[in-house]
Amino acid sequence: xxxxxxxxxxxxxxxxxxxxxxxxxxxxxxxxxxxxxxxxxxxxxxxxxxxxxxxxxxxxxxxxxxxxxxxxxxxxxxxxxxxxxxxxxxxxxxxxxxxxxxxxxxxxxxxxxxxxxxxxxxxxxxxxxxxxxxxxxxxxxxxxxxxxxxxxxxxxxxxxxxxxxxxxxxxxxxxxxxxxxxxxxxxxxxxxxxxxxxxxxxxxxxxxxxxxxxxxxxxxxxxxxxxxxxxxxxxxxxxxxxxxxxxxxxxxxxxxxxxxxxxxxxxxxxxxxxxxxxxxxxxxxxxxxxxxxxxxxxxxxxxxxxxxxxxxxxxxxxxxxxxxxxxxxxxxxxxxxxxxxxxxxxxxxxxxxxxxxxxxxxxxxxxxx
Numbered sequence: 001x002x003x004x005x006x007x008x009x010x011x012x013x014x015x016x017x018x019x020x021x022x023x024x025x026x027x028x029x030x031x032x033x034x035x036x037x038x039x040x041x042x043x044x045x046x047x048x049x050x051x052x053x054x055x056x057x058x059x060x061x062x063x064x065x066x067x068x069x070x071x072x073x074x075x076x077x078x079x080x081x082x083x084x085x086x087x088x089x090x091x092x093x094x095x096x097x098x099x100x101x102x103x104x105x106x107x108x109x110x111x112x113x114x115x116x117x118x119x120x121x122x123x124x125x126x127x128x129x130x131x132x133x134x135x136x137x138x139x140x141x142x143x144x145x146x147x148x149x150x151x152x153x154x155x156x157x158x159x160x161x162x163x164x165x166x167x168x169x170x171x172x173x174x175x176x177x178x179x180x181x182x183x184x185x186x187x188x189x190x191x192x193x194x195x196x197x198x199x200x201x202x203x204x205x206x207x208x209x210x211x212x213x214x215x216x217x218x219x220x221x222x223x224x225x226x227x228x229x230x231x232x233x234x235x236x237x238x239x240x241x242x243x244x245x246x247x248x249x250x251x252x253x254x255x256x257x258x259x260x261x262x263x264x265x266x267x268x269x270x271x272x273x274x275x276x277x278x279x280x281x282x283x284x285x286x287x288x289x290x291x292x293x294x295x296x297x298x299x300x301x302x303x304x305x306x307x308x309x310x311x312x313x314x315x316x317x318x319x320x321x322x323x324x325x326x327x328x329x330x331x332x333x334x335x336x337x338x339x340x341x342x343x344x345x346x347x348x349x350x351x352x353x354x355x356x357x358x359x360x361x362x363x364x365x366x367x368x369x
Contacts, residue, residue, distance in 0.1 A: 002060040003106065005114040009053045011043045011070055020058070024065035027099045030250060032273050033129060034095045037246040039070050042086050042093035045239045050074045053083065055114040057107055067107050067136060070094040073120060080349065083115070084124040090236055091243060091280070092317070095127055096134040104139035111136065115339065116146045121346050123147070123339040128157060128317050131276070137337060147339040148350060154336055155319040158329035162277075162306050162314060169306055172328045180292075181299055187291040188260075195259040196300045200248075200272075208248055209241045211255060215267035216240065219283030231281075240269065240281075247271045256304075258297045266293040268301055276313040277305055298327070 008014050014021060021036045032038065043052045050072040057067040070093075071083040086094035098107070115123055125137055141149045163169050170178060188194050202208040216231045224230040231237055247253035254277070256268035266284035270277060279301070284293040305311055316324055319334070340346040 001062075003057055003066060003110055004060045005110040006056045006058070007053060007114050007117050008056060009051060010047055011039055011052045011054055014054060014056075017056075017065070020063060020065045021068065024068055024097050024099060027101070028097045030252075030273070031095050031097070031129070032247050032250060032252040032271050032278075033093045033243075034097055035246055035250060037249075038243055039086065039094050041239055041242040041246070042091065043070075045236065046072070046086075046088060046090075050088075052086070053118055055111055057110050057114075065097075066099050066102050067111060068097040069111065071118070071123070073118070080122070081120040082122045082124055083118050083120040085127055087126075087128070090231075090234075091239060092129060093243075095129060096125070096136055098134060098136040100135070104136050108136060108139040108143060109145075112140055112143055112146050112339075116341070121341045121343075121349055124336060125339075126154075126334070126336040128334075129278070131159070131313075131315070131332065133335060133337070140339075141337055144342070146342055148342055148346060150338045150340070150350070152336050152338065154334045156331035157334045158316055158318055158320040158324040159332040160302075160314040160316075160327060160329050162302075162311055164306075164309075166303060166306055169302055174326075174328075177326050181295065184292045184296050188296070191260050193259070193261050196257070196297075196304075198254055198256040198268075198301070198304050200251075200254045202248060205245050205248075208245055211257075212241050212244050212269070213237060214264055215255065215257065215269060215283065218264055218267060218285050219281070221285045221287065222283055223286065224283070244269070256297065256301050258293060258300065260288060260291075263288070266297040268297060272311060275311050276315050277301075277311050279314065279316045294323075302327075 018036050025035055052070055052072055054068060054070045056065060058065050070086055072086050073081055073083055076082055086092065141151065143149070216237055219225070220230040220232050225233065231240055244253055252271040252273050254270055254272060257264060258266040265288040267282070268279055269281040270279040272278070282294055282297065284297065302314065305314060318324065320329060320331070340350040
């Protein structure tokens with residue numbers, strides 16, 4: 001079957017191909033944030049400053065989509081144009097959609113040729129969402145006709161395996177940390193009413209929107225509100241509502257909430273896919289910091305996920321932080337695939353990047369001695 005490569009911008013230019021996109025998305029295993037609605041919502045909020053270009057490989061005869069990769073174009077140091085998967089500190093989206101019934105050796109060259117039409121000197125592929133690199137990406141990394149591919153590893157991702165029972169979970173925590181959780185739970189006994197629940201089903205989109213708004217009102221009452229870095233203060237509540245609805249409709253969304261005496265004090269906004277729970281946003285009301293609401297919420301989430309027995313991992317979509325380190329995560333590799341254009345500019349950028357990386361490693365070793 002003859003295949004063709006096309007480049008679309010903006011993502012909305014694919015409006016006539018929504019059915020083909022959704023069909024590919026289903027064949028690719030329903031990656032939650034790569035749905036049509038998810039990518040479109042991301043572009044609506046972030047595409048103005050970082051335009052979205054989408055590579056599409058399709059059948060010349062039937063028009064069926066075989067692969068699709070939405071990329072954002074951003075400027076580094078105000079000069080260097082880089083194409084990368086859709087990401088920012090607020091919300092990831094997209095990914096590499098690929099129909100696994102096709103051979104990567106046939107599709108990968110077409111993708112590389114389409115990428116060469118982008119107004120960039122470097123393409124960067126790093127996906128926090130997927131625990132293993134796409135087979136299409138691995139095949140692309142073997143090709144060097146138009147691009148000079150390299151791979152580097154950043155800080156490992158924090159990833160938690162979910163043991164079969166509560167005892168296994170408790171055992172891996174340090175004694176001091178277990179004591180701190182017990183103290184926080186004992187403080188809760190002074191409260192008349194404590195309620196925790198994880199919901200994944202809602203009566204309507206309106207109910208879902210209202211509950212998400214209530215949660216991010218809680219976030220605004222934390223240190224993020226003081227620093228004006230909360231979702232609501234940055235006008236992004238509609239994005240989280242739209243993405244939450246898209247995830248709910250694909251039966252992936254969950255919303256964990258914790259109340260004390262009728263007060264909503266903490267929440268966890270995330271989704272479940274491929275036996276993995278993804279935790280994107282945790283927020284709590286600082287007025288109730290006396291009992292460590294973020295810690296208790298995370299603990300209750302672990303307990304609930306283990307009891308359900310439906311997942312193998314909890315993925316906080318983050319490198320290891322001091323808070324996450326307390327829960328003893330695995331150190332999961334975090335590869336970044338870099339494709340430098342095979343021309344003078346690409347060669348200079350590649351050499352400069354290698355020099356900076358070597359300097360950082362040398363500086364790190366010096367600081368350890």
